[in-house]
Amino acid sequence: MASLLEPPAQRIDTTPQPMPALSGRPIAGSRYWSRDFMEREWEAIWTKAWLIGGLASQVEKPGDFFTYHIGRESILVTRGEDGVVRAFYNVCPHRGKRLVMEEEGHAKRLACSYHGWRFTPDGELAFVPCPEDFAGGSPCGKVRLAEVRCEVFASFVWVNLDPDAAPLAEHLGPVGPQLECYRMEQMRRTHWVTLEGDWNWKCVQDNFNESYHLPFVHPQTRFVMEQSYRECQFDLYAPHGHARMFMPGSRPARSLRGHADTVLQMMSRELAYWGLDPEDFREDPLAIREALQRAKREKGAAKGYDYARFHDAQLTDHFHYTIFPNISFSLKPDGCIWLRADPHPTDPERCFFDMWYFTWFPEGVDRYYAYSMGQEVDRTTPVPHRRGVVGELSCGPGIDQDVSIWSEQQKGLRSRGYRGAHLAGQEARVRFFHDTIDRWLEA
Numbered sequence: 001m002a003s004l005l006e007p008p009a010q011r012i013d014t015t016p017q018p019m020p021a022l023s024g025r026p027i028a029g030s031r032y033w034s035r036d037f038m039e040r041e042w043e044a045i046w047t048k049a050w051l052i053g054g055l056a057s058q059v060e061k062p063g064d065f066f067t068y069h070i071g072r073e074s075i076l077v078t079r080g081e082d083g084v085v086r087a088f089y090n091v092c093p094h095r096g097k098r099l100v101m102e103e104e105g106h107a108k109r110l111a112c113s114y115h116g117w118r119f120t121p122d123g124e125l126a127f128v129p130c131p132e133d134f135a136g137g138s139p140c141g142k143v144r145l146a147e148v149r150c151e152v153f154a155s156f157v158w159v160n161l162d163p164d165a166a167p168l169a170e171h172l173g174p175v176g177p178q179l180e181c182y183r184m185e186q187m188r189r190t191h192w193v194t195l196e197g198d199w200n201w202k203c204v205q206d207n208f209n210e211s212y213h214l215p216f217v218h219p220q221t222r223f224v225m226e227q228s229y230r231e232c233q234f235d236l237y238a239p240h241g242h243a244r245m246f247m248p249g250s251r252p253a254r255s256l257r258g259h260a261d262t263v264l265q266m267m268s269r270e271l272a273y274w275g276l277d278p279e280d281f282r283e284d285p286l287a288i289r290e291a292l293q294r295a296k297r298e299k300g301a302a303k304g305y306d307y308a309r310f311h312d313a314q315l316t317d318h319f320h321y322t323i324f325p326n327i328s329f330s331l332k333p334d335g336c337i338w339l340r341a342d343p344h345p346t347d348p349e350r351c352f353f354d355m356w357y358f359t360w361f362p363e364g365v366d367r368y369y370a371y372s373m374g375q376e377v378d379r380t381t382p383v384p385h386r387r388g389v390v391g392e393l394s395c396g397p398g399i400d401q402d403v404s405i406w407s408e409q410q411k412g413l414r415s416r417g418y419r420g421a422h423l424a425g426q427e428a429r430v431r432f433f434h435d436t437i438d439r440w441l442e443a
């Protein structure tokens, strides 16, 4: 297995993977609403898996901290005075009050608001009121916050509640080195939204494990994305439970190849940015994809992009991954979108859905139009975290379309009339995801 410490490959390995054996087990609706199933997932998955808690940039300096709520737990991530990033249960060891209430911040000492105990960002108890009142002397220097496994990789802080978990590199398997090729640490988060949704977390991961829904949920994609699953590459990584999909982009789907106006209009801004005249493609819009790849290859460096590690296909196509259990991400030539679905503390029919967009700012450019996001982004303005319920906040036009489905899907999954999923062949990643859940539950 490739180690995360080895220098990353120059370009990701796109070799198709052998298809693992998949079960034909029913995917019953109760998986999405049963409290018993939720409890089993908590014990077997959420307290055992590597999870993205937040961004390394949130704990850049000693004393910086952020909190991450996962199910019934709250995790506190800090950068200690020694420069080390650590994670702790966000629990005061005195009498159990949640220690830090803020989402992120900076403090020399983390103070509990109940009886005033204070901790260093390294997790050590540094101050108690009335230290002489403790049998055995002051607990300072003896008591520590309970630590949680933590690793920093690809610009994220990953946490794991299982002290005996295998290292993160082992969990990520072949996806780790691929991720390193994208230099996440050079990107900035430019969109940060959390929605509390009235659906089970698996609706999210199921959704991003298939593209069968694209022409119906995202009708606009039929213009510049090849719909045919036959032209996509799907890879399932057993036993890790992760998956990826490569889908051609920047070319009109078969059914729209007579609609040059629409296609050219949709692509005109990006074509112009790369010095291409949309009119040159009126007769043959299919040529756009290769022309864009050539232009990006030739002009990328002058515009501040380093595409040396990219395959030509990565300059136009959709490289989409899912990481077990709850992450999906799509890599684009100018950034990437990351999506996370976390379980609700008590209700299997609710979850928290995070959408983060990371922009890869060209060298020397602070503000520009990010094509993949369809909006102006600014490197110098910190992006606020916006939280709300569905309908209040936008995750961007494409993801909003996905979000609009899940509440209604949850109602159907809850119905006595739902008999379990009927999956198409191209939904193999959904099957694989549920097989992986079952394997963890049975472990």
Ligand code: FES
Binding pocket: 092, 093, 094, 095, 096, 097, 112, 113, 114, 115, 116, 117
């Ligand atoms: S519970 Fe935190 S100081 Fe008492």
Ligand SMILES: [Fe+2]
Binding pocket: 207, 213, 214, 217, 218, 402
């Ligand atoms: Fe979608």
